Amino acid sequence: MSALAADPPRLDLAALAIATLATPSLDAPACLHTLDALAARVQVEVERHLDDGLSLARLRALRHVLADIEGFRGNEREYYSPENSFLDHVLEHKVGLPITLSVVYLEVARRAGIPLYGVAFPGHFLVACNTGSHKLVVDPYHNGDILTETGCEELLKRVAPQLRFDPAKLTPAPVELITYRMLSNLKRVYLEHEDAERGLAVVDLLLLLAPDHPGELRTRALLLSKVGAFRAGLKDVERCLELSPEAPDRERLELMAKDLRERLANLN
DSSP states (O other), X not given: OGGGGSSSOOHHHHHXXXXXXXXXXXXXXXHHHHHHHHXXXXXXXXXXXXXXXXXXXXXXXXXXXXXXXXXXXXXXXTTTXXXXXXXXXXXXXXXXXXXXXXXXXXXXXXXXXXXXXXXXXXXXXXXXXXXXXXXXXXXXXXXXXXXXXXXXXXXXXXXXXXXXXXXXXXXXXXXXXXXXXXXXXXXXXHHHTTOHHHHHHHHHHHHHHSTTOHHHHHHHHHHHHHTTOHHHHHXXXXXXXXHOTTOTTHHHHHHHHHXXXXXXXXXX
16 A cells, blocks of 8 residues: 555555556556546537636546546446446446446546545545635546536435535545545445455455554454454454453453464464
8 A cells, every 4th residue: 555655645545556456457547548648538528618707617537538438437237346446347347336436536537637535435436625614525426427426425424324414524535544444335335245255355444544543453353253363353353352352342352262262272
């Protein structure tokens, strides 16, 4: 995740690093060239919309190229496919998750000089830009729809009805948070598919971003146990107990540690 150590952090490179989990030999320069080419087309398109004002012209040009012409859209048929989390796959097939499609919008916008930022909206990632005292919000998953705050409130009622809308939910998300959320989505898919090895690779990356995260340590301990790495799993459980001696699930962690010690003893 050296992309996050860059100044400023590189979301495109971070997303491609995630994609190497599935395709270690992926052609990163080709993916970057695709983003460059899309941005060049957006810049040309902006000139055709300038009568709408610069901010709106930029957004309309961006969504026209990406949604209307290129057809980037949400993968509703196979929403939970791991491929939806990989930028190279999304660039090639033009379908993906809200957050991966948002990465395409953000990186094309950055190259085209459009001040777009990510919005970690609950349950459905979005992108937005400021226009004076207002925000223009774009939903890359739904054909680049441009949303008002009222539209965002209606979206929240659909994706997370238990939550109440407030404008603070539209604040900019840093690159590190976007990367973490991409990895969390991928982890969830692998866990649901009971793919311990791939899930473990993702959790390792999550712990690089958030060392000593108690939830990720617990998850990694379980996955390590499933693949027979009992000593490493025990180390993570012991670290959880060290970090949170008063954890509500302390008894369960202690039982897990005992079980792993017994498994190790049986190997000797």
